[in-house]
Amino acid sequence: MRPARDLLKPELVVADGAMGTYYAQSGPGDSSTCEEANLLRPDVIRGIHLRYREAGARLLRTNTFAAVSLTGPGQPDKLRRLVSSGFELAADCAGADMFVAADIGPAYALDDEQALAGNTLAVEAFLSCGADLFLFETFADPKEFLPLCRLIRQKSPDAVIACSFALSPDGLTRKGIQLEQLASQMEQEPDIDIWGLNCGIGPTHLARQVARLGARGKPLSLMPNSGYPRMENQRLVYGSEPDYFAREVAGLRQDRVRILGGCCGTSPRHIAALSAALARTQMPPRPFAAQAAPAPARPAKPSATPLADRLARGQFTVVCELDPPRDSRIEPLLDAARDLKSSGIDLITLADSPMARVKMDSAAAAIRVYRETNLPVLPHLCCRDRNANALRASLLALHSEGIRQVLAVTGDAIPESDRGFVKPVFNLNSIGLLQLIGQMNQDQFAGDPILA
Template identity: 35%
Template sequence: MKPDLREALRRQVLVGDGAMGTYLYQMGFPVGISYEELNLLEPDVIMDVHRRYYEAGARLIETNTFSANREKLSKYGLEQEMEAINRAGVELARKAVGDDAYVVGAIGSIRAGKRKNVRTAKVKEDLRDQIEVLVDTPVDGLLLESFYDLEEMLIALRLIRKVSELPVICQFATEGTDSTHDGILLTEAFRKLTAAGADVVGFNCRSGPNGLMRSLQRVAGMEGAPPFSVFPNAGIADYVDGRYTYAATPEYFGETARKFVDLGARIIGGCCGTTPEHIAAMAQSLRNYSPNPDALRLLQEVGGGSETGRIVTRLQPVPTTSAPEPNLAELAKERYTVIVELDPPRDLDIEKFMQGAQALKNAGVDALTMADNSLAVTRMSNLALGSLVKERIGMKPLIHIACRDRNMIGTQSHMMGLHALGIDHVLAVTGDPAKFGDLPGSSSVYDLTSFEIIRMIKQLNEGIAFSGKSLKKKANFVVGAAFNPNVKHLDKAVQRLERKIESGADYIMTQPVYNAELIEKVYEATKHLDVPIFIGIMPLASGGNAEYLHNEVPGIQLSDEVRQRMNGLKGEEGRAMGVQIAKELLDAAMRYFKGIYLMTPFLAYEMTVQLTEYVWEKAQRLDSHLYPLSK
């Protein structure tokens, strides 16, 4: 007979299961249905998912009841089925796994980070109803997961403690921050949960291993803490051709599982995007593994941090002429052209951003590009900053336009505003899904695809509105398109790129490339195209930053050599190596492409200033007749 869950956690690390919803999605069940209703409609499917995770090595199994409260079920007209769905969820999990597995009843947040969307009385009522059903089933414990606010978590925990002494696991959704969504420091939140009767505290969802590792580091070693649990996503979700995909591999999960154990985690599973393969990799990695007593010291640099330091550079502006300058697409056909990306701030302080923009202007950058809330994280409006850069610094702004945030009305309005401000260079992108950003309650609009938004913007250049009505004047937008060459089948990616050019793209900007051989392959695969390509290069800031980008960020893939060279480096040493690797990549890129697209990590503009100067110094040395500079 297996020990009580509390006793088991004193003896061993338990491997949890992986995702249910996203795994069902991968199996073909569409978004927009109640996955919990499948407990009644497709019980064999749900049992099969539980069984796969058990066979992969999971010994803590969550019931398929995460959203089985009356509030969430009411969206599908299923509120009257709440009790049946919860009871079936427990029964299916029990039947699917062996006696050595612990089955915990999963309870999700009702508010889901949206503080005002449901009255507190309604939250209490719906949580109480679900809790009372689950404690009346043969579960080994309860799991409160993906809660954003301490307030709602305490409501649920106190309701449980009124009716049951079952072990309770409390998990916050986190992006690697040091506080909950309602502004409580994690250490304080964990203390309050422990005092209220939590047996395990931890994190799940919102982030991959990197983000959860950062949050766990903030609480590791806190006095009187109960065991920790972590259920990371499989990296950041990508949205391609109407499908969600995830970047983090099972091998990466196997590697990070040991680091979680070193920091005190005693339950380790997976959340969105994870599969039985991810769980199997963790179970294998943790077999007979003992925690590293020096982990807190050794893991301080995980995730790269936000350190920037200072790199001293010598400014060398590009010579200017009195003749009118062509647009970037024309310019990159004539000479080397440098675009630098500088992230808008996540707060209201623009001082460092403007300092960086001025330094890059002094270095001779041809345009400063600003993303549109990249990774679905809220940042200051790139339209506003683009206007400031243009007026105060005299620099060409290049504004990203994401399909995610605006419907067709908002998109046309946005473009009309850019025209009025004299900002005519844009990059059309799909945009990362809103549900995986810092405001998960937000909707992803996606009225337009990346192909459609390019066509619609170019339609404005004909003086025709999205509705087909006359605009009385013609816009003059120069539209860029994004290209990810870090794919298995480059030829298919190029075919997609050709469709964007057919839609009207004037130039192309790539995701960062970290392999000189791939740069040459991109040239060979795209040399038939008649639009310039700006090769993306982003200097790495640390070894942790390198691993995060490689394993968790969609569209970025580092070579084994680059990862090895960055391994263990941080601070000044890490940035210096990152700049050196970027220079080597520039050596390769400038053999084939005149367009250079530099991305600034963590607002460390000193790094991209140095790389910009390197481009101009190298450009003066190169004999262009030796190279096939057709881009």
């Protein structure tokens, strides 16, 4: 294997493609997961690594992306074995002119403390194997892996640390962080040597995001999906032909780009086509921005809502809570709101299906009350019934209607009698929702934030 520091030299390196989706398509067909195959079917994983090598890949990622999520907090010995075997398999398949990256993915199935503990154990296992190149990929927030980078830097100062983020087509991570903010932070982060984008989007959308970056900066790693998935015969299938993938990804080549490879849906055929396209022609590269687009400016002082203004002045504030109706008849709620306004109430707060009993959506009810009474409203926003995308959508709707305050609520548990039919979400808790709102206040709501 080549030493990881060679990856910092100005040359383009072709990485491998997907492991998980390719294993699902070409693996043994049993119930074992991709990472478990390191122990149960090492011949299959070795064969996949070798096929990528034959396709022209000069960087192999260890088959350990979901090892921490798979083992959870209670199987440290199994996690060590998965990591060690994953590294050994990739290293055995790598030639003298190749790199091996210790691959670590997010563990969103675990809580933050468990994920950090598991990833710390994985990092230590990789270091004990002699890993000198680490790749944190498909993350949504730098804070999820930066403590691990500090650990690596302390124990192996010469290690090369790369990270990669998954974006939606509109340039946001699943936690609502914009590409420009990621770029600004990664360029200034001393423990990150290479950063980039992978997963989430196909080559064309990734190219549009890359065009927003400056032409100068740290080396980049770009590994898009082959395309977008669809369901066929109850299986997730990714689109795009290898030639299309190769043409689009080869067009990403620039002085800054150090690694080009593939993520979900790609196969050795995609990497072979990419290697051939890069070797065959000097394709006209897509331009970067003349300079990196600045991150949205954070307002020096948030705009005051009537509630925030009253509280800041120390004024006594009278708040009344109304429950949205159990049906679609909202007139009684509006009549009550009008009566409260005439009584001198300062603000109405609207609950979000308390006790997990279904009532009208609190955001919709708040919008109607605010439209028809012009009385400040404070809708509750509950994490129990919405994932991060749905919470973000509700916040966008509220903001568009002039509502500038919400109450973040984790939510009551689903009653035991309903649990066979109703499933809780809890993608975030109230603290996570506050963080999401804070992020949106810097991005979509910059200069006109929502108070939470």
